[in-house]
Amino acid sequence: MNEVNKVIYIVLAIxxxxxxxxxxxxxxxxxGLLYLVFCWTGIPQILAVVGAxxxxxxxxxxxxNILV
Structure with a gap:
């Protein structure tokens, strides 16, 4: 698990x-590479918003900071 800034992570995810x-x-x-490969489907965007x-x-x- 990695420690990241919560606000930056949420803004990037949205x-x-x-x-x-x-x-x-x-x-x-x-x-991240899987999200990038499948970005044309729109599914990663939905997953990112739910994750945010x-x-x-x-x-x-x-x-x-939070652990992700």
Whole structure:
């Protein structure tokens, strides 16, 4: 699991999640590549928005970081 800034992760997931940018930010390269390969289907965008909503409810530490 990697520690990332919660706000940056959510913003990336909402706006660029269809291309897997939020996964690359979280250092999950293989999943990011899968999002990128299938970006033309629209499915990664749906998954990214759902992931962003779930991430909203994860508690952050004092620095605003979460584990993903």
């Amino acid at each position: 706006f660029l999640g269809g291309f897997g940018i939020h996964k690359f930010y979280a250092r999950k390269t293989i999943i 909503i779930i991430t909203l409810f994860k508690p952050a530490d004092q620095n605003g």
